[in-house]
Amino acid sequence: xxxxxxxxxxxxxxxxxxxxxxxxxxxxxxxxxxxxxxxxxxxxxxxxxxxxxxxxxxxxxxxxxxxxxxxxxxxxxxxxxxxxxxxxxxxxxxxxxxxxxxxxxxxxxxxxxxxxxxxxxxxxxxxxxxxxxxxxxxxxxxxxxxxxxxxxxxxxxxxxxxxxxxxxxxxxxxxxxxxxxxxxxxxxxxxxxxxxxxxxxxxxxxxxxxxxxxxxxxxxxxxxxxxxxxxxxxxxxxxxxxxxxxxxxxxxxxxxxxxxxxxxxxxxxxxxxxxxxxxxxxxxxxxxxxxxxxxxxxxxxxxxxxxxxxxxxxxxxxxxxxxxxxxxxxxxxxxxxxxxxxxxxxxxxxxxxxxxxxxxxxxxxxxxxxxxxxxxxxxxxxxxxxxxxx
Ligand SMILES: NC(=O)C1=CN([C@@H]2O[C@H](COP(=O)(O)OP(=O)(O)OC[C@H]3O[C@@H](n4cnc5c(N)ncnc54)[C@H](O)[C@@H]3O)[C@@H](O)[C@H]2O)C=CC1
Ligand SMILES: O=C(O)C(=O)CO
Numbered sequence: 001x002x003x004x005x006x007x008x009x010x011x012x013x014x015x016x017x018x019x020x021x022x023x024x025x026x027x028x029x030x031x032x033x034x035x036x037x038x039x040x041x042x043x044x045x046x047x048x049x050x051x052x053x054x055x056x057x058x059x060x061x062x063x064x065x066x067x068x069x070x071x072x073x074x075x076x077x078x079x080x081x082x083x084x085x086x087x088x089x090x091x092x093x094x095x096x097x098x099x100x101x102x103x104x105x106x107x108x109x110x111x112x113x114x115x116x117x118x119x120x121x122x123x124x125x126x127x128x129x130x131x132x133x134x135x136x137x138x139x140x141x142x143x144x145x146x147x148x149x150x151x152x153x154x155x156x157x158x159x160x161x162x163x164x165x166x167x168x169x170x171x172x173x174x175x176x177x178x179x180x181x182x183x184x185x186x187x188x189x190x191x192x193x194x195x196x197x198x199x200x201x202x203x204x205x206x207x208x209x210x211x212x213x214x215x216x217x218x219x220x221x222x223x224x225x226x227x228x229x230x231x232x233x234x235x236x237x238x239x240x241x242x243x244x245x246x247x248x249x250x251x252x253x254x255x256x257x258x259x260x261x262x263x264x265x266x267x268x269x270x271x272x273x274x275x276x277x278x279x280x281x282x283x284x285x286x287x288x289x290x291x292x293x294x295x296x297x298x299x300x301x302x303x304x305x306x307x308x309x310x311x312x313x314x315x316x317x318x319x320x321x322x323x324x325x326x327x328x329x330x331x332x333x334x335x336x337x338x339x340x341x342x343x344x345x346x347x348x349x350x351x352x353x354x355x356x357x358x359x360x361x362x363x364x365x366x367x368x369x370x371x372x373x374x375x376x377x378x379x380x381x382x383x384x385x386x387x388x389x390x
Contacts, residue, residue: 005145006051006059008042012086015040017065017345021052022073022130025094027331028260030068033367037342039065049304057082066090068334072303075101080109090344092337095324096120096176098375101296112339113149114374118176118323118357119332120324125180128242131259131296132169132185134317136240137269141314143304149267162239164189166221170238172231172254173245173273176355181242183207185224190215193225196234197245221243235262240270240389247274257282268294272323275300280307287313297341336372345355349383350374 007026010033019022019039021030021289044059045333050072050202051059056079060067064086069075071093080102083091086351092114093101106113122222134140145151145159169185170177174197183199186208193208195201205225212222228234230253234241241263245251255269255278263269287295288309296317303321310316322331341362343350346369351357352384354373359365371377371387377384 002200006044006046006055009036009045011043012039013040014121017249018042018063019066019068019090019341019345020044020064020069022056022061023070024058025068025330025334025337026099027334028325029363030332030334033335033338034313034340037197037346039342039345055077060088062085062086064088066092066345068094068337068341069101069285071095071097071100073100075106077102077105077109080106080111083111083263084109090114090341092116092340094333094337097246097274103376107376110384111379112340112345112371112374112380113376114337114371116333117354117373118359119361120329121176121180121266121367123326123329124177124272124323125184127319128177128181128244128270128300129184129188130318131272131298131317132240132242132268133268135294135296136164140317146195146368160270164191164240166190166192167239168192168194168237170234170241171195172234172241172243173197173251174204175244176240177272178244179204181244185240186211190220190223190242192223194234194237195225196228196231197259221341231259232262232316233238233261238267239264240268240335242270243273243277245273245277247276252275253279253284256280257285260286263293265290266292268296270296272298275303280310283307283314285310287315336360339367340371340374343369345372347383350377352385 011031015038017039019034021043024043030326031041053074054326060082065088091111096113096115096117101113103113111222138159142159150185169191171182174195178198179201182193182204208223208225216222283295284307294315297323298319336357348369351370360372362368
């Protein structure tokens with residue numbers, strides 16, 4: 001039986017490059033960037049939230065130059081081969097994380113893979129901070145209690161939670177987002193930091209040292225930082241542990257039953273990174289056995305599903321992968337994804353510093369003639385725009 005084609009909205013129908021966006025994205029700047037680059041832009045408007053590989057192959061069709069895809073999609077050999085066969089060589093995830101993309105398969109098929117670093121850093125860190133507070137002060141439980149009409153007066157014992165000031169926040173993965181979150185918890189709540197990362201977070205260390213000195217100059221207790229050499233050390237020492245590494249083979253189920261058992265009984269674990277970093281079945285069991293332990297989760301192992309039992313637990317706060325959901329960030333992600341694809345199609349070089357993509361986000365000027373972040377640029381032998389040529 002023939003299936004009806006997926007619905008699309010077309011911009012600039014006579015553009016010379018055909019670019020697909022598998023989802024509508026916020027703002028209009030991203031469309032303008034592609035149209036200015038001579039693209040016909042087809043935005044899939046199908047109601048279905050997660051498109052299958054077959055759906056995306058249908059969208060790619062027999063002629064497609066570039067695609068902007070989403071983190072919910074499985075970008076492996078099949079899709080990159082289909083894109084190559086359709087004459088395409090540019091892809092961008094609308095996300096900084098690209099664990100849904102087989103970069104090796106993309107490279108083999110000659111397709112550049114873009115991502116959207118930097119523009120999500122503060123927004124994601126702020127949601128991790130919000131989750132931390134919600135868990136520490138039992139905000140969601142208390143809100144449900146009020147709405148259920150159960151509040152019948154102030155009590156000395158009602159919804160007692162954890163004070164953050166002076167406690168230790170543990171960061172696993174102190175990259176852009178992990179470091180931004182750590183700074184918020186240090187500056188906002190005077191927490192001490194313990195972190196584990198493969199690399200030294202020099203800027204974070206300098207910030208905490210300087211802020212500690214400032215606090216001392218005001219007659220307050222200083223804040224401190226400590227870099228430890230194992231995940232276990234973070235788990236033993238911290239009152240709050242927030243996870244911010246990339247998801248790869250080294251971080252899959254990084255938090256498991258044995259490691260949860262090392263944490264303080266009243267600790268909080270926050271995950272605004274990727275679901276599979278936590279063994280969610282083990283977490284459910286740990287939360288059931290330790291009612292004073294709390295978890296605050298933006299991401300889930302089998303997204304969009306939760307493991308059985310999680311949604312029944314009052315000591316878990318759960319939100320639907322919204323950490324990057326501020327207007328500025330989502331429009332910025334769309335802009336960077338479009339600039340990645342447009343830059344590649346126009347034959348521009350790759351931007352030199354994925355940690356500083358702000359020139360692409362300045363609405364008052366034209367974006368630089370470059371792709372902001374192509375993760376397989378070196379393997380594809382793409383030219384990098386050096387700072388000297390700016
Ligand atoms: N929930 C959400 O909506 C969002 C989730 N994310 C996730 O957050 C991740 C991090 O993003 P950024 O901070 O921008 O990336 P980043 O690359 O700046 O930071 C990742 C850090 O993880 C560290 N790392 C890698 N392997 C590790 C290991 N085995 N153990 C400990 N640390 C390890 C890296 O050295 C790096 O410092 C993304 O890859 C994405 O999966 C990002 C944005 C929004
Ligand atoms: O950018 C990412 O990796 C996300 O998870 C978007 O929210």
